[in-house]
Every structure is written in structure tokens, then in C-alpha cells.
Amino acid sequence: MKPNIIISKPSCVSKGTIQLTGSKSECNRALVIEALSKGKVKVDNVSDAADAVLLAGILRKPKVESSKSEVFNGLELTTQDLRVVNIGPAGTAMRFLTAYFTLQDEEVILTGSERMKQRPIGVLVDALQVLGADISYEENEGFPPLKIAGNIQQKTGRISIKGNISSQYITALLLIAPNLPLGLELEIEGDLTSRPYVEMTLAMLQQAGIQHNWADNVISIAKQDFKETSIWVEPDWSAASYWYAIAALSDEADIFLPGLTSYSLQGDSVITEIMANFGITSQFKDGGVHLTREPKPIVRKIFDLKSCPDLAQTVIVVCAALGHEATFTGLETLKIKETDRIAALQNELAKIGVKLIEKGQVYKLDCSEKQIPQRVLFNTYEDHRMAMAFAPLAIIIPEVEFEDANVVEKSYPAFWTDLEKVGFVGKMKGER
Ligand SMILES: O=C(O)C1=C[C@@H](OP(=O)(O)O)[C@@H](O)[C@H](O)C1
Numbered sequence: 001m002k003p004n005i006i007i008s009k010p011s012c013v014s015k016g017t018i019q020l021t022g023s024k025s026e027c028n029r030a031l032v033i034e035a036l037s038k039g040k041v042k043v044d045n046v047s048d049a050a051d052a053v054l055l056a057g058i059l060r061k062p063k064v065e066s067s068k069s070e071v072f073n074g075l076e077l078t079t080q081d082l083r084v085v086n087i088g089p090a091g092t093a094m095r096f097l098t099a100y101f102t103l104q105d106e107e108v109i110l111t112g113s114e115r116m117k118q119r120p121i122g123v124l125v126d127a128l129q130v131l132g133a134d135i136s137y138e139e140n141e142g143f144p145p146l147k148i149a150g151n152i153q154q155k156t157g158r159i160s161i162k163g164n165i166s167s168q169y170i171t172a173l174l175l176i177a178p179n180l181p182l183g184l185e186l187e188i189e190g191d192l193t194s195r196p197y198v199e200m201t202l203a204m205l206q207q208a209g210i211q212h213n214w215a216d217n218v219i220s221i222a223k224q225d226f227k228e229t230s231i232w233v234e235p236d237w238s239a240a241s242y243w244y245a246i247a248a249l250s251d252e253a254d255i256f257l258p259g260l261t262s263y264s265l266q267g268d269s270v271i272t273e274i275m276a277n278f279g280i281t282s283q284f285k286d287g288g289v290h291l292t293r294e295p296k297p298i299v300r301k302i303f304d305l306k307s308c309p310d311l312a313q314t315v316i317v318v319c320a321a322l323g324h325e326a327t328f329t330g331l332e333t334l335k336i337k338e339t340d341r342i343a344a345l346q347n348e349l350a351k352i353g354v355k356l357i358e359k360g361q362v363y364k365l366d367c368s369e370k371q372i373p374q375r376v377l378f379n380t381y382e383d384h385r386m387a388m389a390f391a392p393l394a395i396i397i398p399e400v401e402f403e404d405a406n407v408v409e410k411s412y413p414a415f416w417t418d419l420e421k422v423g424f425v426g427k428m429k430g431e432r
């Protein structure tokens with residue numbers, strides 16, 4: 001029951017107002033903070049992103065007994081009251097909950113989708129075990145599902161963790177730090193990937209009254225209390241990136257995204273700077289951002305996306321569509337996201353004759369054989385961003401079909417209906 005969608009765009013002018021849902025990243029952090037603060041901190045503007053809705057359901061009703069239907073993929077419950085929490089494809093939530101459950105007064109099995117069972121979590125589990133947590137692997141060493149005993153007996157306040165696999169491990173530890181009896185001194189070894197997400201975590205903890213110190217590669221948070229406050233979740237800048245891509249591929253654009261500010265906590269707001277290279281102006285006024293396009297030659301040839309990995313598909317597809325043979329760095333983490341995003345990009349870009357060539361840690365687009373078909377089916381690999389990053393191509397390809405329309409729900413459920421607001425036409429194709 002995964003219907004496809006076919007979209008087209010009869011006009012190359014894109015004008016309209018799009019109210020984006022709340023940031024998945026901010027919302028997931030706010031929900032964990034709300035739970036750890038025992039309700040002192042409240043969340044305003046909870047995101048519609050399916051990952052955030054799922055996390056809210058788990059954290060806001062923590063003590064529901066497990067039922068047979070929650071048993072996932074043949075996992076047998078060993079005791080009657082062992083709760084099985086299935087987080088589906090939500091990577092951020094999986095990592096945050098792994099740390100969160102070490103503090104709770106219950107033993108759980110934390111599992112997820114088939115893909116989740118291939119997304120590494122060993123670096124975080126090792127760090128939590130050094131802190132004193134009792135966590136074991138139910139299937140494969142280093143991967144979910146996990147059995148987490150709760151009631152951590154903290155043995156040390158100082159640990160170190162690799163920074164180059166996923167920043168989500170670091171955020172998971174920082175979020176529980178104020179509740180750890182000995183607090184936390186976290187040393188980040190080597191390079192830190194996705195750094196703005198760590199900064200977002202610290203800024204949101206600060207909004208909740210939690211002080212930190214970040215000196216060189218050590219972040220310290222003492223045991224401390226949350227304050228009574230509410231946290232406002234901003235609209236999602238990663239979702240905004242698809243509107244920038246639409247503007248960049250349109251002949252004329254005038255798109256208003258209410259609620260977005262130039263001083264966002266989200267690193268993906270850097271899309272304003274990236275897309276300035278493609279002639280998109282971002283004007284912050286009327287309580288949001290107005291995007292307009294002026295054609296201009298694209299000069300920038302190298303894009304480093306290490307701080308904003310979720311923008312990679314958007315930017316690479318725009319370059320491919322415009323035949324701009326750019327080079328990309330900082331894509332190392334893309335292979336362990338919702339799908340192997342490098343392989344998925346290579347497969348789908350091949351459908352318009354574009355190659356994404358891997359040379360060590362550098363990726364280069366070859367558009368020499370680019371061709372625009374009359375119609376194309378893009379596969380989506382259970383990855384919301386594959387669907388949303390390729391959708392703007394309907395401006396230059398007469399008919400574009402996407403596998404599994406509902407894939408966008410993970411972060412942006414209204415995506416297809418929002419497209420209609422700027423003149424796309426969408427048609428669901430019968431259930432398969
Ligand atoms: O902390 C977060 O909210 C996120 C961090 C990033 O992951 P990595 O740190 O694994 O790159 C990003 O890709 C993900 O969508 C959300």
C-alpha cells in the first residue's frame with residue numbers, strides 16, 4: 001500500500017506563500033528536554049514531522065505497557081513487562097532515546113525499521129557504557145535493537161567520543177548531561193561533523209536554563225535543574241531548502257516562507273548563502289523570508305556540506321539540473337542516513353544522464369551527457385529527502401513520478417499539497 005505520485009508543472013513561474021512545519025531537529029530536542037525536565041519545559045509549535053510525532057507519543061506517554069502488536073520483527077518479549085519501543089526510521093530519535101532510557105526507571109528494548117538496524121550506534125553505546133549504563137545488543141553488535149536497563153549507576157563524569165560519524169551521538173549525551181549525578185565532560189575526538197547541530201543542542205539547553213562550557217574539544221555540563229519555560233520550535237530550514245531549489249529552477253519566483261528568521265538555530269539556514277550563488281535573493285521581512293530569482297552566471301564551483309549534510313541532495317540535484325559541474329566535499333556521513341544517499345543520488349541522477357563521481361572524499365558532477373526525458377520515475381529508497389530534492393525537476397521535465405509518495409511524511413507531510421500552492425499539479429497513482 002505505497003501509492004506513487006505523478007507531478008508536473010505547467011508554468012515555469014513559482015509564486016506563493018508556504019507555511020512550513022516545525023523543525024524536526026529542534027522539535028526532537030525540545031521533546032527530550034520537556035521529558036527530562038519533568039514538564040518544567042514546554043514545547044510550542046510541535047512539528048508535524050512523523051519522526052517528531054512518534055517521539056512525542058513515546059515521551060509523553062512513557063509508561064504504556066507493551067502489547068503484542070508492538071513486538072517488532074519477531075522480537076520475543078522475555079518478561080511480561082519489558083516494553084518494546086519501535087522508533088521506525090527516525091534516526092535522531094533513536095540516538096536521543098538510547099541515552100534517555102539509560103536514566104529511566106524501566107528496562108526497554110529500543111528498535112526501529114530494517115534500515116535503522118543498519119545504522120550504526122556503537123559509538124554512542126560505548127560512550128554510555130563507559131559512563132556506567134547497562135546496554136546490550138539484541139541482534140548485531142553495534143546496531144539496534146538495543147536492550148537498555150535504565151537507572152544508570154554513573155561511574156565517571158568524563159568520557160570521550162569520536163566526532164566524525166554522527167553528531168547525534170554527541171547531542172544525545174549532552175541532552176542527558178544535566179540529569180547525570182556527576183554531570184558530563186565530553187571530549188570530542190578528531191573532526192566534528194554536523195557541528196551546527198551540536199550548537200543547536202547547547203543553545204536549546206541554554207533556553208531551558210542549562211549552562212555549559214565548550215573549551216577546545218571538551219564540552220562540560222554540570223548536574224543542574226531545568227527552569228520553567230517554553231521552547232518555540234522554528235519552521236524547518238531543511239524543508240525550506242526545497243523551496244530554494246524550486247526558485248532556482250523556475251524562470252521567475254516569488255515565494256514567501258513565514259516564520260523563518262536570519263538568526264535561526266538551524267545550520268541549514270545556510271541555504272540562503274548557498275542559493276545566493278544561483279541567483280536567489282532572501283529578503284527577511286513581514287515576519288518571514290521572501291525568495292526571488294534573478295538569473296546570473298554560477299561562479300562557485302566547490303561546496304563543502306559537512307556542516308549541513310541534509311542539504312546535500314537539494315544542492316546536488318539543483319547543480320545537476322542546471323548542468324553546473326560543481327565539486328562537493330563533506331559528504332562522508334551520507335552513506336549511513338535513511339539510505340546510502342550517495343548511491344541513491346548516483347542511480348537517480350543517471351536518469352537525466354548526470355554522473356556523481358566519487359574520488360576519495362571529493363565528489364564531482366559530470367553533466368556532459370545530461371538529457372531531459374519527457375517523463376521519468378524516480379525511486380525514493382525510503383528516504384524523504386530523495387523525493388523532495390528531486391521534485392523540483394518537474395519544472396524542467398514534463399512528467400515526474402515518485403515511488404512511495406508518503407515517504408515525505410518523515411519530516412514534511414504537507415510537501416505534495418504545498419507544491420500545488422505554487423502551481424505544481426499532483427496526482428496519486430493507484431495503490432500498489
Ligand atoms: O541532530 C540532528 O537533529 C540531526 C543531525 C544530523 O545528523 P548527523 O549528525 O548524523 O550528520 C542530520 O543529518 C539529521 O537529519 C538531524
Ligand SMILES: C=C(OP(=O)(O)O)C(=O)O
Nearest residue numbers: 089090091092093310337
Ligand atoms: C538524516 C536524517 O534524519 P535521521 O538521522 O533523524 O533519520 C534526515 O532527516 O535527513
